[in-house]
Structures are given as C-alpha cells and as structure tokens.
Amino acid sequence: MGERFCYRCGISEREGGPLINGLCQICYLRENPVLLIGDEVNTELCQNCGSYKKNGIWVDPKSYDLEELIFEVAENALLESLESSFSDLIREYQIVSPERLDEIQEVPVGTAFVSIEPVSYHIEHFPAIVVYEVRVKARTHRLQMKLHDERKRVTVYVRQTVCPRCQKFLGGYFEAILQVRAEGRPLSREERKEIEKLVEGKVDEIMRKDRMGFIQDTIEKEEGLDFYMGSTSAARKLAQAIRERFGGKISEAYELVGMDRQTSREIYRTSVSIRIPKFRKGDIVRDDRGVVYEVRKVDGKGLELLNLSTGKSEHRDWKTLKRHGVEDIEHELREAMVTSIGRDDVQLMDMQSYETFEIEKPEMELSEGKVYKIVEVNGRRYILGEKKGE
Ligand SMILES: [Zn+2]
Ligand SMILES: [Zn+2]
Numbered sequence: 163m164g165e166r167f168c169y170r171c172g173i174s175e176r177e178g179g180p181l182i183n184g185l186c187q188i189c190y191l192r193e194n195p196v197l198l199i200g201d202e203v204n205t206e207l208c209q210n211c212g213s214y215k216k217n218g219i220w221v222d223p224k225s226y227d228l229e230e231l232i233f234e235v236a237e238n239a240l241l242e243s244l245e246s247s248f249s250d251l252i253r254e255y256q257i258v259s260p261e262r263l264d265e266i267q268e269v270p271v272g273t274a275f276v277s278i279e280p281v282s283y284h285i286e287h288f289p290a291i292v293v294y295e296v297r298v299k300a301r302t303h304r305l306q307m308k309l310h311d312e313r314k315r316v317t318v319y320v321r322q323t324v325c326p327r328c329q330k331f332l333g334g335y336f337e338a339i340l341q342v343r344a345e346g347r348p349l350s351r352e353e354r355k356e357i358e359k360l361v362e363g364k365v366d367e368i369m370r371k372d373r374m375g376f377i378q379d380t381i382e383k384e385e386g387l388d389f390y391m392g393s394t395s396a397a398r399k400l401a402q403a404i405r406e407r408f409g410g411k412i413s414e415a416y417e418l419v420g421m422d423r424q425t426s427r428e429i430y431r432t433s434v435s436i437r438i439p440k441f442r443k444g445d446i447v448r449d450d451r452g453v454v455y456e457v458r459k460v461d462g463k464g465l466e467l468l469n470l471s472t473g474k475s476e477h478r479d480w481k482t483l484k485r486h487g488v489e490d491i492e493h494e495l496r497e498a499m500v501t502s503i504g505r506d507d508v509q510l511m512d513m514q515s516y517e518t519f520e521i522e523k524p525e526m527e528l529s530e531g532k533v534y535k536i537v538e539v540n541g542r543r544y545i546l547g548e549k550k551g552e
Pocket of ligand 1 (some may be wrong): 178188
C-alpha cells in the first residue's frame with residue numbers, strides 16, 4: 163500500500179496525518195468548523211418595562227439597572243443564537259467560563275465546550291451594542307490530534323421596542339374591574355388605605371407570574387374602590403386576598419363590551435366584587451339572645467367578640483353568624499372612673515356628669531382611681547376597657 167496524501171493540500175499522511183476522511187489534521191479542522199454563528203445577533207427589550215423575549219416568551223428582567231439589563235438581554239440573545247449554531251458533528255455543548263475553557267485539554271467526541279466574554283460595548287444610547295468573543299473547544303473525530311479551537315467575534319445589537327403587554331397597558335386596556343365595597347355602608351378612610359396597601363403588595367406578587375396582572379387605574383368612589391385590572395385572574399386573586407383580611411362575599415358579573423373582529427367572538431368584561439362585612443373593630447353589637455359585645459377583630463374567618471357581660475372573648479365564624487347573626491345596636495360611649503370595687507359590684511363616677519353608678523363586677527382587672535371607657539346600651543352600662551393615652 164502506497165503512502166496517502168491530503169486531497170486538499172497534498173501533504174503526506176506521514177507528515178500531516180493521520181488523515182481523517184482524506185484530509186490532513188490541519189485541513190480537517192479548517193474544512194469542518196464547529197462554530198457556525200453569524201457575525202450579528204439582533205434582539206430587543208421593552209423600553210417601558212425592561213422585559214425581553216426568552217425562548218419566544220416575554221419575561222421580566224432579573225435586573226432593572228440599565229447596564230446590567232442590557233448585558234442580561236444581550237447575553238440571552240447570544241446564548242439562544244448559539245443553540246442553533248453548531249455543526250452537525252456536535253451533539254452536545256456546555257457553556258463554561260473563559261478560564262475554565264483555557265484549561266480544557268481533552269474533550270469527548272461530539273462534544274463542545276464554549277465560553278463567551280464581552281470584549282467591547284457601548285450602552286449609552288440605543289441600539290446598545292455588545293461585542294462578544296465566543297470561543298469553542300471541541301472534538302468531532304477520534305483521530306484528531308488537536309482539538310477544534312475556534313474563536314469568533316459576535317456583535318449583539320439591543321434595540322428598544324414596546325412589549326405586547328405594555329402596548330395594552332399604555333393603550334388603556336383592562337380586562338376586569340375589581341369592585342371593593344362594604345355591606346350596607348361606604349368603605350371607611352382607614353379601610354381604603356389598608357386595602358390599597360394590601361392590593362399594591364399583592365399585585366407585585368401576582369405580576370411575577372402574570373404579566374397582565376397590572377392595575378390600569380384606581381377609581382375612588384363614594385361607596386368604595388374600583389381597580390381596573392389587566393387580567394381577570396389577577397382581579398380574582400386580589401378579591402381573595404381582601405376577603406382573607408376582612409371577610410366578606412365575592413361575586414362576579416359579565417358585561418358584553420364588543421366583538422373581536424378577527425375571531426368574531428364576543429368580548430366580555432368581568433366585574434369581580436368583594437363586599438366586606440359591615441362590622442368593624444370597635445362596633446357594639448347584640449346577638450339574637452340579647453347579649454352585648456364589642457367587635458374586637460374582623461377577618462376572613464369571622465368575628466372576634468368581647469362579651470361585655472362576662473369580659474370574655476368569643477369567636478364566631480361566618481357560617482355561624484349567617485344563622486345566628488349579630489346586629490348593630492344603638493349605644494352611647496362615656497368615660498367613668500372606678501371609685502370603689504366591691505365583692506360583686508363596682509362603683510363608678512361618670513366623668514362628664516359626675517353621677518355615680520354601680521354595675522355588676524365584670525371579670526376584667528380593674529383598679530380604683532382609673533378611668534374606663536363605658537358603653538351604655540338600653541340603660542345598661544358596660545365597661546369596655548381602660549381609657550388609654552392623654
Ligand atoms: Zn491538508
Ligand atoms: Zn413592557
């Protein structure tokens with residue numbers, strides 16, 4: 163058998179071999195590049211919210227710092243572009259740091275190790291430009307004496323756009339209205355404040371998963387609050403969060419608002435309503451047996467009631483309250499000083515009229531000389547608690 167020669171450059175196998183598919187070692191590497199990425203990669207980010215497309219889906223960035231954001235978007239685009247930029251001889255690849263790639267000497271057949279490193283950039287204005295050096299070490303044939311070791315400069319252009327979500331947001335779009343009301347009364351100032359704070363925090367949480375969960379607008383109404391929401395499911399989640407805190411009932415209604423011209427399907431807008439209970443902390447109520455209570459707490463589970471005759475706390479869940487409800491009762495608030503404490507009775511003096519009166523000793527701790535809040539219901543007086551402050 164005579165000596166074989168590289169069909170490309172003519173070198174003998176003894177000098178330039180072993181030959182691979184008829185090519186010497188150098189010509190084999192040159193004729194079979196593994197990194198096929200182009201010189202340019204184009205990508206965009208939303209100028210309104212900083213989101214960008216990851217595998218075809220708009221996602222929020224990890225960082226909102228403009229410099230970090232641009233590198234995040236550019237790197238993502240480069241890595242996505244790399245996925246389809248290897249020769250067929252590479253079956254798998256792994257991204258490693260440039261330092262680690264430097265040290266790699268041996269690579270299994272069909273495998274590539276890749277590093278990317280920004281080498282120059284300008285990010286002061288758009289399009290932002292980041293130039294990366296991409297380096298690959300790979301083996302495509304077992305007879306290779308040297309690894310493929312290829313370097314390429316790739317320029318990533320980051321342009322500005324407006325993502326579909328922000329297009330809708332900026333165009334005034336909303337899908338649902340969340341109405342927050344109270345049963346039989348307007349929402350109080352404190353409730354409005356607390357609800358707005360609760361909603362703000364909850365929306366941040368929702369937006370991490372549902373990018374359409376934005377609040378388009380908040381409308382203060384005499385009876386309550388209206389939140390115009392980008393998504394119905396976000397409106398429902400907010401209603402549930404409000405119910406957990408305040409209790410109440412959730413209901414939904416749909417309104418036909420138009421027709422989609424492309425699909426000729428009817429478009430509905432959802433109204434999600436949460437009606438919180440009429441009772442508030444501090445209310446004086448009476449149950450169906452005539453027992454008088456002070457409302458201590460209202461939440462998603464029920465009412466915490468202080469029985470004013472016994473001084474004991476009782477919890478009533480909403481289910482029980484549905485059957486054996488409590489109702490507001492007319493009452494008068496006063497202040498009185500404890501003048502003496504007997505075995506069964508307490509003597510007090512009204513701080514306004516100086517009238518003295520006696521009541522049955524409640525189970526609460528009392529001290530002579532202290533001023534207490536008193537409530538009078540149907541001519542009967544109860545001690546609510548110590549007067550605080552001043
Ligand atoms: Zn050759
Ligand atoms: Zn956006």
